[in-house]
Amino acid sequence: xxxxxxxxxxxxxxxxxxxxxxxxxxxxxxxxxxxxxxxxxxxxxxxxxxxxxxxxxxxxxxxxxxxxxxxxxxxxxxxxxxxxxxxxxxxxxxxxxxxxxxxxxxxxxxxxxxxx
Amino acid sequence: xxxxxxxxxxxxxxxxxxxxxxxxxxxxxxxxxxxxxxxxxxxxxxxxxxxxxxxxxxxxxxxxxxxxxxxxxxxxxxxxxxxxxxxxxxxxxxxxxxxxxxxxxxxxxxxxxxxxxxxx
Numbered sequence: 001x002x003x004x005x006x007x008x009x010x011x012x013x014x015x016x017x018x019x020x021x022x023x024x025x026x027x028x029x030x031x032x033x034x035x036x037x038x039x040x041x042x043x044x045x046x047x048x049x050x051x052x053x054x055x056x057x058x059x060x061x062x063x064x065x066x067x068x069x070x071x072x073x074x075x076x077x078x079x080x081x082x083x084x085x086x087x088x089x090x091x092x093x094x095x096x097x098x099x100x101x102x103x104x105x106x107x108x109x110x111x112x113x114x115x116x
Numbered sequence: 117x118x119x120x121x122x123x124x125x126x127x128x129x130x131x132x133x134x135x136x137x138x139x140x141x142x143x144x145x146x147x148x149x150x151x152x153x154x155x156x157x158x159x160x161x162x163x164x165x166x167x168x169x170x171x172x173x174x175x176x177x178x179x180x181x182x183x184x185x186x187x188x189x190x191x192x193x194x195x196x197x198x199x200x201x202x203x204x205x206x207x208x209x210x211x212x213x214x215x216x217x218x219x220x221x222x223x224x225x226x227x228x229x230x231x232x233x234x235x236x
Contacts, residue, residue: 033224040228042227042228042229045223048223058223090161092161103149103211103222103224104163104166105224107160109159110159110160
């Protein structure tokens with residue numbers, strides 16, 4: 001099993017350009033997440049999808065949109081990239097249960113995005 | 117609001133010694149879960165250990181153990197017999213319960229992390 005995969009691994013954009021980060025999981029998980037990681041800030045939740053067909057805002061949703069295409073795939077779109085969106089982006093997935101290790105999140109390898 | 121605090125931005129430990137990484141949390145939810153993740157320099161996030169708020173015993177996974185003190189709201193990670201490969205960022209996280217469409221969803225809130233360096 002590949003687990004959680006993300007594409008691309010690296011990307012450089014100019015201010016104002018748009019792009020979509022792709023994420024897919026093969027663990028049949030209901031829930032999927034997008035985080036950004038900035039130096040000294042830990043991981044902050046951008047958007048999440050508790051189940052196919054639903055999406056909700058996390059802590060830092062401004063400037064982003066998401067699509068839960070099907071149970072496997074969850075994409076993150078930057079419509080007009082800004083330098084403040086330079087970051088490492090992680091996708092993750094988990095079961096939606098509330099108790100125990102079922103809430104363990106499995107992470108993709110990350111996308112390093114630079115906006116000039 | 118729920119919050120995770122890791123007060124040690126960086127720590128050093130001698131190889132083969134034990135080290136404790138601190139984590140305190142704040143929540144009014146009686147049911148919660150606490151996680152530790154490791155992030156080596158290669159960047160991937162690796163799950164280490166989990167502690168549930170109702171678990172009677174402290175969690176252990178190989179060389180990792182969690183010193184869970186519920187009254188103090190702390191969930192410190194203890195790494196025994198440190199190895200050079202333990203050099204990494206370590207993140208404490210707590211499950212946050214959010215409502216969604218008539219049900220609930222458990223998201224994770226992360227601390228800012230502790231950078232551990234193991235010296236030979």
